[in-house]
Amino acid sequence: xxxxxxNGLMSTYREGWRNRNPAGIAAAVSIVAFYVVLYFEDKxxxxxxxxxxxxxxxxxxxxxxxYLYGFLYxxxxxxxxxxxxxxxxxxxxxxxxVGANVGVQVTLGFLLPFVMxxxxxxxxxxxxxxxxxYDYFFPQTLQDLPVYMAVYTxxxxxxxxxxxxxxYGKRWYCSWVCGCGGLANTFGDPWRHLTSTTARxxxxxxxxxxxxxxxxxxxxxxxxxxFFIGDAHPSFHAFVSGERWDDWxxxxxxxxxxxxxxxxxxxxxxxxxxxxxxxxRNFCPMxxxxxxxxxxxxxxxxxxxxxxxxxxxxxxYCEMGIDVRSYAQTNESFTRASCVGxxxxxxxxxxxxxxxxxxxxxxxxLPVVTS
Amino acid sequence: xSTHVVIVGNGIAGMEAALGIRAxxxxxxxxxxxxxxxxxxxxxxxxxxxxxxxxxxGIEPYERDLYARKNFTRVRARAVGVDTERxxxxxxxxxxxxxxxxxxxxxxxxxRRGPWPGSDLRGVGHFITLQDLEWFEKEVYGAAVRERPPRxxxxxxxxxxxxxxxxxxxxxxxxxxPLERAVVIGGGLVGIEAVEVLRAAGKQVTFVIRExxxxxxxxxxxxxxxxxxxxxxxxxxxRLGENVEAMLGDDDGNVRAVKTDAGEIPTDAVVxxxxxxxxxxxxxxxxxxxxxxxxxxxxxxxxxxxANVFAAGDCASVRWHDGTQRPEQLWYTGREQGRVAAAxxxxxxxxxxxxxxxxxxxLMDIEYTTVGQVxxxxxxxxxxxxxxxxxxxxxxxxxxxxxxxxxFNLLGRRxxxxxxxxxxxxxxxxxxxxxxxxxxxxxxxxVPPLVIPNKARNARSAPDGESA
Ligand SMILES: Cc1cc2nc3c(=O)[nH]c(=O)nc-3n(C[C@H](O)[C@H](O)[C@H](O)COP(=O)(O)OP(=O)(O)OC[C@H]3O[C@@H](n4cnc5c(N)ncnc54)[C@H](O)[C@@H]3O)c2cc1C
Ligand code: SF4
Ligand code: SF4
Numbered sequence: 001x002x003x004x005x006x007n008g009l010m011s012t013y014r015e016g017w018r019n020r021n022p023a024g025i026a027a028a029v030s031i032v033a034f035y036v037v038l039y040f041e042d043k044x045x046x047x048x049x050x051x052x053x054x055x056x057x058x059x060x061x062x063x064x065x066x067y068l069y070g071f072l073y074x075x076x077x078x079x080x081x082x083x084x085x086x087x088x089x090x091x092x093x094x095x096x097x098v099g100a101n102v103g104v105q106v107t108l109g110f111l112l113p114f115v116m117x118x119x120x121x122x123x124x125x126x127x128x129x130x131x132x133x134y135d136y137f138f139p140q141t142l143q144d145l146p147v148y149m150a151v152y153t154x155x156x157x158x159x160x161x162x163x164x165x166x167x168y169g170k171r172w173y174c175s176w177v178c179g180c181g182g183l184a185n186t187f188g189d190p191w192r193h194l195t196s197t198t199a200r201x202x203x204x205x206x207x208x209x210x211x212x213x214x215x216x217x218x219x220x221x222x223x224x225x226x227f228f229i230g231d232a233h234p235s236f237h238a239f240v241s242g243e244r245w246d247d248w249x250x251x252x253x254x255x256x257x258x259x260x261x262x263x264x265x266x267x268x269x270x271x272x273x274x275x276x277x278x279x280x281r282n283f284c285p286m287x288x289x290x291x292x293x294x295x296x297x298x299x300x301x302x303x304x305x306x307x308x309x310x311x312x313x314x315x316x317y318c319e320m321g322i323d324v325r326s327y328a329q330t331n332e333s334f335t336r337a338s339c340v341g342x343x344x345x346x347x348x349x350x351x352x353x354x355x356x357x358x359x360x361x362x363x364x365x366l367p368v369v370t371s
Numbered sequence: 372x373s374t375h376v377v378i379v380g381n382g383i384a385g386m387e388a389a390l391g392i393r394a395x396x397x398x399x400x401x402x403x404x405x406x407x408x409x410x411x412x413x414x415x416x417x418x419x420x421x422x423x424x425x426x427x428x429g430i431e432p433y434e435r436d437l438y439a440r441k442n443f444t445r446v447r448a449r450a451v452g453v454d455t456e457r458x459x460x461x462x463x464x465x466x467x468x469x470x471x472x473x474x475x476x477x478x479x480x481x482x483r484r485g486p487w488p489g490s491d492l493r494g495v496g497h498f499i500t501l502q503d504l505e506w507f508e509k510e511v512y513g514a515a516v517r518e519r520p521p522r523x524x525x526x527x528x529x530x531x532x533x534x535x536x537x538x539x540x541x542x543x544x545x546x547x548x549p550l551e552r553a554v555v556i557g558g559g560l561v562g563i564e565a566v567e568v569l570r571a572a573g574k575q576v577t578f579v580i581r582e583x584x585x586x587x588x589x590x591x592x593x594x595x596x597x598x599x600x601x602x603x604x605x606x607x608x609x610r611l612g613e614n615v616e617a618m619l620g621d622d623d624g625n626v627r628a629v630k631t632d633a634g635e636i637p638t639d640a641v642v643x644x645x646x647x648x649x650x651x652x653x654x655x656x657x658x659x660x661x662x663x664x665x666x667x668x669x670x671x672x673x674x675x676x677x678a679n680v681f682a683a684g685d686c687a688s689v690r691w692h693d694g695t696q697r698p699e700q701l702w703y704t705g706r707e708q709g710r711v712a713a714a715x716x717x718x719x720x721x722x723x724x725x726x727x728x729x730x731x732x733x734l735m736d737i738e739y740t741t742v743g744q745v746x747x748x749x750x751x752x753x754x755x756x757x758x759x760x761x762x763x764x765x766x767x768x769x770x771x772x773x774x775x776x777x778x779f780n781l782l783g784r785r786x787x788x789x790x791x792x793x794x795x796x797x798x799x800x801x802x803x804x805x806x807x808x809x810x811x812x813x814x815x816x817x818v819p820p821l822v823i824p825n826k827a828r829n830a831r832s833a834p835d836g837e838s839a
Contacts, residue, residue: 002763004785004815005738009571013517014423092817198434304813305789306703307731310383311416316429325432329706346815350733352740352785355813 006313006348007090017272018190024272032269038069039260062114070110073183077102080186087189093343093356097175101182109179124149127177130157131216132286134254138220139227161286162293168358169299170290171341174280181280183268184319185342188276192344195275195321202321205282205338212258213288219250258283277319281338291337300335300360301345303328304353314345314354328353335360374399376716377460377471379450381405382414383702384684384709385477391713393441402444402469404460406526407536408501409447410435414479415702417504418564421511422571427520435521447525449534450478453657455677464529473679473716476654476667477709480647480685480700481535485556489618494542494626494640498565499535499647506539507565510640511550511572513543533652542625542640550639554579554629556615560732562644566607567735569642577608577636579615579629589741593756594782597766598734605735649686649698662688666698671722673712681716683708692725701730727795729788742791743778745770752777755801757827759783763818769804776804784821785813802828 017023037044037053045051057068081102088094108127117123122145130137136145136153145153164172174181195201222240230237242249267279280287301324308331314324320338324345327334346354376392378385381403389401412431419425428435438445446469452461459468482497484490494510497503501520508515526536543550551574555565558580569576590598599609610633618641619628628635649665660668660676666688673681673689684705688698699708707723714721729742744752745768752772759765765783769776775798779791790811794804805828809820 002736002783003818005733005736008736009419009422009424009568011423011571013420013426014512091815093815096817193429304787306707306729307788309415309702310413310432311419312413312425312429312432313416313419316425329432343815351731352733352738352813355785356816 002090004091004347005352006350007087010087012193015190018193020194020273024191027272028270031271032265035260035264035269038065039264041065067110067114070114073179074102074106074110077105077179077183077186080183080189084186084189088344088347091343091347094347097343098182098185100176101178101185104177105179105182122146122149126152127179129153129161129173129286131213131220131289132178132180132284134216134220134285138223161290165290165293166297167299169297169335169339169341169356170287170294171299171339171343171356173290174287174340175342178286180263180267180284181277181340184271184276184280188271188319191271191273191275192277192319193275193316194273195277195281195319197315197318197321197323199323202323205321208282209284209288209291209338212262212283213285215254215258216285219254222250258285275319275321277321277340280340281320287338287340291339294339295335295337297335298358298360299339299341300333300357301327301339302333302355302357303331304351304355305331307351307353309351311350313348313350317344317348319344324354333360374472375470376401376473376475377469378403378475378477379405379460380477380479380684380686381408381411382477382479382684382705383411384479384687384705384712385475386411387706387709388475388477388683388713388716389443390441391710392717393443395717400444401442402446402471403438404446404448404450404462404469406447406449406530406534408520409445409522409525410520411437412501412520413702414499417498417501418568420504420517421508421568423517426517428518447522449526449530449536449653451531451653453654453659453677453680455658455680458679463531466529471679473681475712475716476651476659476675476680476682476686477684477705477712478650478653478686480698481650481652482643483646483648485615485618485643485645487615487617489620489626490643492542492618492620492626493540493545493624494638495618495643496539496640498561498642498644502536502538506541507568507642510541510543511553511569511574513549531653535650545623545625546639550574552576552638553640553642554636554638555642555644556580556629557644557646558582559644559646560734562642563734565642565644566602570605570607570735575608576606577610577629577638578602579610579613579631579636581614582612589745589780591754591768591780593758594766594768594780597758597782598737601737601764602735607735647685647700649688651686662696664688664697666696668696671724672715672720673708673723674715681712683712689723689725692728699725703730727792729792731788734782737782738785740781740784740786740788740791741779742786742788743770743776743795744772745778745780755805755830757823757830759821763821765821767808767821767823769801771801774800776801784818785815787811787813 041051041053053065053068057065062068062071081098084098104127113123113125135141142150226237226240240250262283263279270278308328310325310329312325318324322336341356343356346356376399378389389403410431416430448466449463450460451463458471461468482499496506498507505515553569553574554577555562556579566576566578602609614632617630618626619630621627626641628637629641651661651665651667662668667675667682667686669675669682669687673683675682685698685700688696690696711721711723727743732739752770755769757767768780770778776794
């Protein structure tokens, strides 16, 4: 083991709270309730006359509930990282990856956006890109951002992200940078084995994630069109960009359904029941896009010939529900669009069958006979 | 014309044969007879179910609708004989015999029982079958807590006394207190795995090995000492070169100690892991030839002495690269034999041919890869050995014969055996192999590469550490 391999035997299936027992269900219900209040606090206030999260945020000096959320997010992620590294921290890949991920979240995902407005700057999230952070591509937003930020976000989304994904796979983002992925990998780690690995779940994934991607792209185009012709066509403007969220527009629907329900309430709230990458696997438009680039790019998981004993550790611990064993036992090196390159399959494989590589072309070089 | 294929065993060999035939003959009726379980599972993965790292569903390589999707007929029963004349497979109880056009025997291994007095005591068991697993789980944890496999007991209605798939009472239940310590006998992989799961459960373990080192074929004295030291780091009481004489019981018939030539070791349970034997007792009396080891004798096309009867996997006695005839009890050879048996049953002129030997394993937390001839008894062979200390601890042993590399025995790191096989088949010298060793590295990202200092490169030694 030393620097690689699973650090002792895990007792995953002997721990009830990790296997949908009442404690696990209670955990899911609490996280869902938290997200419902977070996203729909104004409704809660309307019925109860009381704004729990905003009140708490103001009491601790965090200005609004989103900063409170950002702060809690960092705390939970750090606690999760301690848990994760306690189990898998013998591996440098795991240490560097989770360290980077938590570091990015604390600085770019919380401190910077919190501090910048204090000095009269713009609140800006440098670790999120289009199409995940879809509103950064709205012409209005780009116009309002300082020029260097606008250039950063456009270049980051359209140039840097795809190029990095081509050379290193989507893992550079999904497992090293992204806050959603970071939470899944730390706080969500106790439940990673619950991600469904069935062929049916894979069919669902493909149908749903590309639908969300198409929706995100369409919305971005519509909002851009609206920016230029909206004034002349008020009903088109209302359809695309109406802001009142109880009269549905494309934007409010996406924000409500994708941004709040799928990413938050379902995506995170149901960690303890369906595993931590529900959102990343099935709904995230950024993951969909980077995944397509990854398929065409250089990243792959290489399989050592005939060494697989079909034990199922890789498949069970793949948080994306990829049936890694099905490739390993047929000696097939592979690149799956959904693979976030967390490295866990290679880490837990007791026969060292798998390796993450940034080069699809390496082959066994047969030695020249010299005699 | 459709041909009825009957396969005894849904282990890796039987299942691979069934899938191979189905891939080419969508309409042949295929019946799979299995006593142990409804579904194909990875026997290699029993240890992880024990610790709770995997569940039963997780160690099944295919989804549970496989039989329906592939149109296999499942018979959950014990086969008790073959009438090769009338081409009938006989089953226990009053179940009708199955008439076959092709019969593939893939009935695997049974645990080798200990020869010592007291081996029948409650609390003495093995770690080979699903039923052994359940015994061992209950012995250690008091219960098999997770979902049992579907219809776990379906075969018990009619089976025979000599079946290796019977359930066993635990001493823990009888004694009415949790198990505290256990003894594992036998230094093969299964023994090491039993030790590891006992340690994972926080139990005291004594590991008794008759030989001076584990796997005397592959691991030499230095490596064995190195492994023993790492196991002791994990709190295992390793006893090398100690001979078991008897199991001692208490008044209730529970095991209480193991007696060896060095004294008595008090214990609550004993796992006997002294190897496996072909699970072919049920074939005695048929006219299918069985060798003295119990293996079903097959030729290179995996055909037995009876027409239309083939054998594959652990139960088949095949010809090895060294010319001897014996069973090969490995996962990947079982898979390959299953494929070949399928091809032959389909009428192809397929042969089972074994290339350069290789295998990998994990000995507690030590990664292990072996390729080629590393046996400590090969003659006229010199070994080059290097121990790496530091952040990564590893040992590298390269065997040479007449100036060419013939084998690699590698502990502590991950290696691509295909590249190493290339080195052997390409006839590299030791110096060339050392220069190119990095090409075979399969370590995960950010693991620092193995660096061999010049001084160590030039050191040479004869087999087993004596300097040349
Ligand atoms: C704990 C453990 C760890 C192992 N680890 C490794 C490893 O790391 N690497 C490796 O290469 N190998 C390993 N092995 C060996 C490997 O598991 C076997 O070589 C392999 O499972 C053999 O497969 P098989 O299909 O021949 O037989 P088996 O898997 O033994 O299957 C036998 C089948 O035959 C059926 N059967 C038997 N008798 C009858 C009967 N009379 N009537 C009806 N059905 C019957 C059973 O129901 C069963 O389905 C390990 C073995 C064990 C026990
Ligand atoms: S395939 Fe491996 S690296 Fe990719 S997401 Fe699954 S476990 Fe992580
Ligand atoms: S690749 Fe490794 S972890 Fe996955 S099934 Fe094969 S041996 Fe097990």
